[in-house]
Amino acid sequence: MSDSCFSLQLEEAEALKSAYEPDDGFMWLHEPDPDDDGAELAYAVTVRSNGPVESTVTLMFTLPCGYPLKEGAVPEVVAVEGSEAVQRKLRKIEDTVATNVRQQLKSGYDFPILASLAPVTDLLTQCEEEWVAMETERKKEEAEEDYTWAAHLAVAAQKYEQRHSPPVLGRRMIYSHHIWSPVKRKYILEWARALRLGGMSKLGYPGCILVEGDERDCAEFVNLVTRLRWKYIAVRGEEQIPVPPGKSLEDMRALPLSFTEYGWDDMDKVAARCREAGLEELFLTCMKIYGGKKSKEKKARTKSTDEKKEKKKR
Structure with missing residues (x-):
């Protein structure tokens, strides 16, 4: 030097x-x-x-x-x-x-x-300045979502008491423009666990959420999640399978009673997990691919939200 x-x-x-x-x-x-x-x-x-x-x-x-x-x-x-x-x-x-x-x-x-x-x-x-603005928005969002969760808890016990109809296994494939908010991730996990829903979510762009459990709980989960503020969110696919006599809802689950969060680049892992569980057709609805090849042993009918809207118009 x-x-x-x-x-x-x-x-x-x-x-x-x-x-x-x-x-x-x-x-x-x-x-x-x-x-x-x-x-x-x-x-x-x-x-x-x-x-x-x-x-x-x-x-x-x-x-x-x-x-x-x-x-x-x-x-x-x-x-x-x-x-x-x-x-x-x-x-x-x-x-x-x-x-x-x-x-x-x-x-x-x-x-x-x-x-x-x-x-x-x-x-x-x-x-x-950017961080302070983000923190202010996060706290506001968290307060709103705390209210949503409290409202759910207030009626949850009453809903369980009113259940007399035969059980139905439900599934939902939810598509979102993106999932990255720590607050939203927290509530997705908490709500899935509280409602005894198995499934998974994928973070990033795009985001997706798959849940499985009692049909009424799946509907309640969708109700809670869609109340949050999203750039875009929609149920792309759903399944309802009546539980036959002699079997329980737990016997009908294709996914374990746990919830997995996948990373930004893990869409392939979500696809593989769905394929292994026999839910590939439901997964494809997330990409707006409907009516794919069905397994001969599969009795459930997968419907897209778009298909249901078309039928209502006719």
Whole structure:
């Protein structure tokens, strides 16, 4: 490493320490000896916002030999951690700082990293504002959904007392534009368990929910879920199977009495699970594929909500 490059690196590090160390914002990760040819400086800088949330982000910089004078010697920038308000924006902050460093290098500025960190405070404030808005919306949504759940509990006991008709096994395949809200995920799981419904949900874009259990409980689940605020949600497919004499509803279940949540990229796992349980045709209704190949042993008739609406019009 040339003496001039090493000197500039140390000078910039000292400038960063002066700017950020009073708030414990600078930490050496690797401070090499000038005689250690080929070694790389590395340090972490923590930037704090001026907003009421006091969010922070810590960035790690690794300086290659030749920085900042040699062309192509660009520091590695990694946003290693951040406070709650900026966790979801770490990649954006990292990309912004890395872009700023490259621009400062092109302009020939002696301390590119120091200059690149200047806009981060404003970026943190922007992240805080977005996070506060999201938290406010989340709490409002949670309060509304708490009311919905309380209303369900108030009538649930009465509904169970009124059950005298023969049991019917029900299934619902529900399609949603997306599922990612932690509050919605919480209630989907809680309602399924409370109503003794087996099934699964798939997060992300698109989202889907499959439930199986007593037909009346399936209907109640749909009633609860569709009351929540969604960009788009619809029952794409459903099945009703009368429980024959001598059998119980539990004997008729194709899925275990548990509820599984699958990730954003797990639609193939949902499809495989449905296929293994003999519910492939019901799964396909989620994709608006109706009337697929039916098993000879399958007596239940799968209907789409769209088909039912068409029949009502005729």
